[in-house]
Amino acid sequence: MRAEASATDAVVQDEGSARLIDGAAVARGVRARVAEEVARLKAEHGLTPGLSVVLVGDDPASAVYVRNKEKQSVEAGMRGETIRMPATTTQEELLAVVDRLNADERVHGILVQMPLPKQIEPAAVIRGIRPDKDVDAFHPANVGKLLIGERDGFAPCTPAGVMVLLEEAGVPLKGAEVVVVGRSNIVGKPMAALLMQPGVDATVTVCHSRTRDLAAHTRRADVLIAAIGRGRFVTADMVKPGAVVIDVGMNRIDDPTTKTGTRLVGDVDFDAVRSVASAITPVPGGVGPMTIAMLLANTVRAARQLAGVADAGAR
Ligand SMILES: Nc1nc2c(c(=O)[nH]1)N[C@@H](CN(C=O)c1ccc(C(=O)N[C@@H](CCC(=O)O)C(=O)O)cc1)CN2
Numbered sequence: 001m002r003a004e005a006s007a008t009d010a011v012v013q014d015e016g017s018a019r020l021i022d023g024a025a026v027a028r029g030v031r032a033r034v035a036e037e038v039a040r041l042k043a044e045h046g047l048t049p050g051l052s053v054v055l056v057g058d059d060p061a062s063a064v065y066v067r068n069k070e071k072q073s074v075e076a077g078m079r080g081e082t083i084r085m086p087a088t089t090t091q092e093e094l095l096a097v098v099d100r101l102n103a104d105e106r107v108h109g110i111l112v113q114m115p116l117p118k119q120i121e122p123a124a125v126i127r128g129i130r131p132d133k134d135v136d137a138f139h140p141a142n143v144g145k146l147l148i149g150e151r152d153g154f155a156p157c158t159p160a161g162v163m164v165l166l167e168e169a170g171v172p173l174k175g176a177e178v179v180v181v182g183r184s185n186i187v188g189k190p191m192a193a194l195l196m197q198p199g200v201d202a203t204v205t206v207c208h209s210r211t212r213d214l215a216a217h218t219r220r221a222d223v224l225i226a227a228i229g230r231g232r233f234v235t236a237d238m239v240k241p242g243a244v245v246i247d248v249g250m251n252r253i254d255d256p257t258t259k260t261g262t263r264l265v266g267d268v269d270f271d272a273v274r275s276v277a278s279a280i281t282p283v284p285g286g287v288g289p290m291t292i293a294m295l296l297a298n299t300v301r302a303a304r305q306l307a308g309v310a311d312a313g314a315r
Contacts, residue, residue, distance in 0.1 A: 010168040011279065018245070018277040021169045023161075027289035030164065031076055034296045038077040040312060041303065049303035050079035051109040051135070051296070052101050056094060056120065057087035062113045065292070069111070072292050078299065079106060091120045098128045108306055109135035109299035114186075132306060135298040138186070146193050152305065154298050159191040161290025162225065162246055163200075169279055171223060171244050178202040179218050181234065181267070182227035187248050191225055214238070226267035236272035245277040248287050 010029075012020040041047040051073045055066045066082050073080030083097060094112070101110045110133045112125050126134075131141035137154035145153025155163075166173060178195050182188035183206055195202040207217050209228065218224055218238040224245050226234045231251035239245060249267025266283030274280055281287055304311060 010165075011170075017274045019169070019279040021165055021246075021279055021281045021286060023165060023281055023286040024289045026165055026168045027161075027293035029168075030290070030293035030297060031072060034293070034300055035076040037300050037312065041300070041309065042077065045307065045309050047303055047307050047309065048077075048079050048106075049108050049300050050081075050106045051111070051299045052081050052083060052104075052107045054083045054085065054094070054097060054101075054110070054112045056085045056089050056113070057117045059115065062115070066113050069292055069295060073296055073299065076296050078296070087117050089117070089120070091124060094120055094125055095128045098125065102128075102130045102133065107133065108303035109133055109295070111136050111295065133302055135295055135302055137190070137298065143185070143190070146190055149197060154301070155194060155294075156186055156190045157291045157294035157298065158187050158248060158287060159194050160294045160298075162191060162248065162287055163194050164294070165246065165281065165287065165290060166223070166244070169244070171279070173200050173202045173223070176202050176222040177205070177220050178223040178225065179205045179207060179221035180225045180227065181207045181214070181218065182225075182229065182248070183208040184227065184229075187227040191227065191248075228267050230267060231265045232267070232269040234268040234273060236269065236276045239273050239276045241276050242278045243276070245273055245280045246287065247281050247283050250283060250288060 010022055010026050012022055038049055041049065053066050053069050055062060070080040070082045101107045110129050114122060116122050126138045129139055131139045134142055135154060137156040142153040146155055180188050180191050188206060192204045192206050195204045205217055207214055211217060215238045219240050221240060221243055224239060224243050225248065227248035229249060231253055245268055247266035247268040251265050252262045253265055254261060255263035264284050270282065
């Protein structure tokens, strides 16, 4: 199966402003392809892909993401489970659970939800997950494989989702100037690696909080990817007219006009940038929904690889 599922209605256009890249619609397409592949694996190989998510503590946002991961994996026909552990869990206790999942043949994908409580070192937990079940693709073995282009590893879900959005929106990348703002291990760095892959062939610049004259870099971008974690950081004057703008940010800000008193904004000043860009992802409804869709796609691939079943799309 190819994750680059064909989705209808990926792009919506309003007069006089940038096309909206509809991540929710593209994610639905990816999930539909995942469900088809799960049905095939069950029927032809008696194989049910299994995803186990571990949630430590009671971060309210994490609880929502984890619930959606289980719900969407079950809807796709997979075996989905959530293991909930208290906020007082020690690193050893968490590693013991990870070890059990590593050894469980019904489990093909393991994910430990981030952030973790302070007493637990995320790097130690990530290293504890078997690389061939590491569907988050945070393990150094998968990071390395991505960088050197070994295709049996996994790509992290959020940047992999951005690649699918760009493809669905028909954005040309070969030789294009792509500027990534943000250098995190989860988004910025793997995003740059995916864009540099042979066959994609973008020219990539990675900027960050210490970059001198950031706007001089961002204004050169044909495709600008904002992943710096600061609300509405990218303003209209930082964007080249006609650029494609992908907003990976998710920042909750106070808004007394809403029922909850807060609102989600991206790293891009959406209303202003929309009148300069040619296409843009909204927040919410842009990159966010792709994260879980790509997690399901990675889990199906893990199941296939662990069982030695060929990719139907590659036959
Ligand atoms: N182990 C991991 N932990 C975390 C990851 C991850 O990929 N692996 N990413 C984020 C959280 N996350 C998934 O875990 C995630 C974030 C956002 C969305 C999403 O669909 N967002 C919606 C808006 C949701 C809202 O209203 O709050 C959107 O942007 O439209 C899905 C998954 C950190 N932890």
